[in-house]
Amino acid sequence: MKRLLHTSQTTDLSWLQRLVKNRFLFPALHFQLFAIPLVLDVTWSYAIFWYLFMMLSIFLIHMLPLYLHRPIALLIVIIAIVMGPTLFSVPTGLEWLSSIFIIKLVLSHCVREEPYRPDDQKNN
Incomplete structure (x- = not known):
């Protein structure tokens, strides 16, 4: 799925593939941290802070040139x-x-696997 995320393919995508391909919607749907205050003695500010930190980090990374991601x-x-x-x-x-x-969402999902690969050689 990650290879699909960073390609220009747009035709014949399922709803799940379109969701994964979206740079901001896919990470935004990761609400796991909000389960922690529900079951453990942790404040809601913990989940809110890390969720916002993750979303702002992803937004920042996508605003930068590819070589800095x-x-x-x-x-x-x-x-x-x-x-x-x-x-x-x-x-x-x-x-x-x-x-x-x-690590999961910012470093693994947000960053392209081959950042310096020329665009004309993507599918080879």
Whole structure:
């Protein structure tokens, strides 16, 4: 699916493929962090902060030139790893959750796999 995300193919796409191809809608549908305050003793600000941090990071990355996507995404992940355990008190053992959320959506989904591949050689 990720290869579909960064191609120019638009014909004969299913509704799921169109959803995955959308740069902002697909990450916006990741509401997993909002389940944490429902079942654990964590404030809603935890989920809201990390969700907004993720969406703003994705927006920022897509506003930058392609060659900066990967280094900026990595910088955002490093910031999330450093900030994660210090900003909010989360239950012991779940300190990793916000960092993994950011890695999954910002570094893995948002960044093109082959950022320097010429556009005319995409399908080869």
